[in-house]
Amino acid sequence: MNKKSIAVDMDNVLVDIEVNWIEAYEEAFGVRIAREAMLGIPEDQAFPDPAAAWSLLYKPGFFRNAPVIAGAQEAILKLQEHFDIYIVSAAMEFPNSLLEKYDWLNEHFPSIHWRNIVLCGDKSVIHTDYLIDDHLKNLDHTRAEPILFSASHNAGIDKHRRVNSWAEVLEFFETEIAG
Amino acid sequence: MNKKSIAVDMDNVLVDIEVNWIEAYEEAFGVRIAREAMLGIPEDQAFPDPAAAWSLLYKPGFFRNAPVIAGAQEAILKLQEHFDIYIVSAAMEFPNSLLEKYDWLNEHFPSIHWRNIVLCGDKSVIHTDYLIDDHLKNLDHTRAEPILFSASHNAGIDKHRRVNSWAEVLEFFETEIAG
Numbered sequence: 001m002n003k004k005s006i007a008v009d010m011d012n013v014l015v016d017i018e019v020n021w022i023e024a025y026e027e028a029f030g031v032r033i034a035r036e037a038m039l040g041i042p043e044d045q046a047f048p049d050p051a052a053a054w055s056l057l058y059k060p061g062f063f064r065n066a067p068v069i070a071g072a073q074e075a076i077l078k079l080q081e082h083f084d085i086y087i088v089s090a091a092m093e094f095p096n097s098l099l100e101k102y103d104w105l106n107e108h109f110p111s112i113h114w115r116n117i118v119l120c121g122d123k124s125v126i127h128t129d130y131l132i133d134d135h136l137k138n139l140d141h142t143r144a145e146p147i148l149f150s151a152s153h154n155a156g157i158d159k160h161r162r163v164n165s166w167a168e169v170l171e172f173f174e175t176e177i178a179g
Numbered sequence: 180m181n182k183k184s185i186a187v188d189m190d191n192v193l194v195d196i197e198v199n200w201i202e203a204y205e206e207a208f209g210v211r212i213a214r215e216a217m218l219g220i221p222e223d224q225a226f227p228d229p230a231a232a233w234s235l236l237y238k239p240g241f242f243r244n245a246p247v248i249a250g251a252q253e254a255i256l257k258l259q260e261h262f263d264i265y266i267v268s269a270a271m272e273f274p275n276s277l278l279e280k281y282d283w284l285n286e287h288f289p290s291i292h293w294r295n296i297v298l299c300g301d302k303s304v305i306h307t308d309y310l311i312d313d314h315l316k317n318l319d320h321t322r323a324e325p326i327l328f329s330a331s332h333n334a335g336i337d338k339h340r341r342v343n344s345w346a347e348v349l350e351f352f353e354t355e356i357a358g
Contacts, residue, residue, distance in 0.1 A: 005304065086304055092293040098277035114271040115300030122294040125184065125265055127306035127322060143306060 003084045005128035006173075007118075007144060008076070010089040010101060012134040012151040013069065014109070018043065020066035024056045038152035046152075057094055064100035068108050071166030076109055078170060082177055087112055088126050090138070091119040132169065136160075147172070182263045184307035185352075186297075186323060187255070189268040189280060191313040191330040192248065193288070197222065199245035203235045217331035225331075236273055243279035247287050250345030255288055257349060261356055266291055267305050269317070270298040311348065315339075326351070 011017040018035055025047055026032040037046040047053035056062055079085055087105060091097050098119055105112055118126060123138045131144035134153070139146035139160050147169070148160040163169050190196040197214055204226055205211040216225040226232035235241055258264055266284060270276050277298055284291055297305060302317045310323035313332070318325035318339050326348070327339040342348050 007304070088304075092281070092296050092298075095278055095281045095293075098281065098298065099274055102271070102274045102277065113300065114274075117271050118297060118299040118304065119271075119277065120297040120299070121292065125186070125267075125297065125307055126304055128304055 003082065004130070004176075005084040005086060006079060006130040006132065007086045007088040007123075007126055007128040009131075009133040009135075009138065009149070010087060010091075010105075012153075013132055013149045014072045014076075014087070015063070015104070016067045016069045018152055020062070021047075021053065021056065024059070024062060025053055028052070028056060035152060040153070040155045042153055058096055060096060061100070063094070063097040064104055066104070069166065073108060075166040075170050077111060079173060080111060083130075083173070084116070084128075085112065086116045086118055086126075086128055088118040088120065088123060088128075088131070090121060090123060092121040132163070182261065183309070183355075184263040184265060185258060185309040185311065186265045186267040186302075186305055186307040188310075188312040188314075188317065188328070189266060189270075189284075191332075192311055192328045193251045193255075193266070194242070194283070195246045195248045197331055199241070200226075200232065200235065203238070203241060204232055207231070207235060214331060219332070219334045221332055237275055239275060240279070242273070242276040243283055245283070248345065252287060254345040254349050256290060258352060259290060262309075262352070263295070263307075264291065265295045265297055265305075265307055267297045267299065267302060267307075267310070269300055269302060271300040311342070 018038060021043055022033055029052060031048055033046055044050040044053045076085060089101055091101050101119060105117060124141045128144045130147060131142045132147045132149050133139050134149045134151040139148060146160045148162045150162060150164045163172060197217060200222055201212055208231060210227055212225055223229040223232045255264060268280055270280050280298060284296060303320045307323045309326060310321045311326045311328050312318050313328045313330040318327060325339040327333060327341045329341060329343045342351060
């Protein structure tokens with residue numbers, strides 16, 4: 001039997017983009033915001049100067065040097081035993097990030113083959129069995145079973161199955177495998 | 180009603196990769212092969228030294244400076260009136276090509292929004308209504324209606340609907356629209 005497939009988003013799911021953004025802003029502008037400032041609003045709005053924060057996304061190295069979300073590496077290895085894992089990132093808005101994201105995956109997730117990496121724009125043309133993502137714009141229109149990965153910006157949203165950590169992702173898929 | 184969607188491959192469909200490869204090989208190694216040498220075999224096998232030919236794919240500028248296939252620009256503009264066009268390229272094998280392909284599209288197909296660009300590996304996770312491609316490895320396992328775009332390497336293959344030019348692509352979709 002073919003394995004079922006899971007599409008896994010990068011930013012806020014594999015990549016701790018919140019911490020990365022906070023640190024990049026502090027380094028560039030000397031102001032450190034608290035992570036809690038991002039609760040329930042788009043990340044850039046949490047900074048004193050949202051346009052300045054946004055400009056950091058275009059800086060070389062921003063995506064390449066971001067830290068991994070806790071538990072993601074071990075969880076992906078476990079999931080690969082039972083599922084085809086595709087990494088699907090809406091990277092096309094930031095063309096400078098394309099090679100950085102590829103290199104980042106190679107460093108932190110060497111078990112992901114290039115055949116299983118998708119850098120795209122609109123994710124509605126991606127067809128997998130599941131999609132783990134932090135953005136409603138991706139989850140609302142997917143053909144996959146949507147799984148909302150908690151990030152500060154999506155706090156309080158009561159839509160789709162929510163997972164708060166990679167431990168919860170594994171818990172969910174263990175019941176899927178058993179069922 | 181939603182528009183139907185067409186996934187369009189890049190190399191050998193939008194990009195004249197055969198001419199580009201022949202010219203890059205001549206420039207690097209001083210030998211010019213005839214395009215006819217590529218008939219019915221993988222492109223690299225048409226060169227005196229296939230490994231040397233393959234190495235050209237990793238050279239900066241190879242994909243960025245390739246010429247456009249005749250008729251593609253006008254045809255894409257026409258098709259966009261009736262269809263959602265997604266450019267879907269298995270670029271991930273050549274990570275150096277990612278930004279080059281994005282820049283190439285921006286130059287030659289400015290009507291293609293970043294949301295409609297997909298750089299991937301395995302195309303089986305892409306779900307559109309149609310897929311125009313020159314490779315059986317992509318067409319054989321697609322959920323889309325497959326359309327084989329003629330390239331030297333696929334000469335003689337009697338599988339899937341074949342189109343020999345962008346004029347024939349337009350012809351096909353005119354009957355689809357009318358039907």
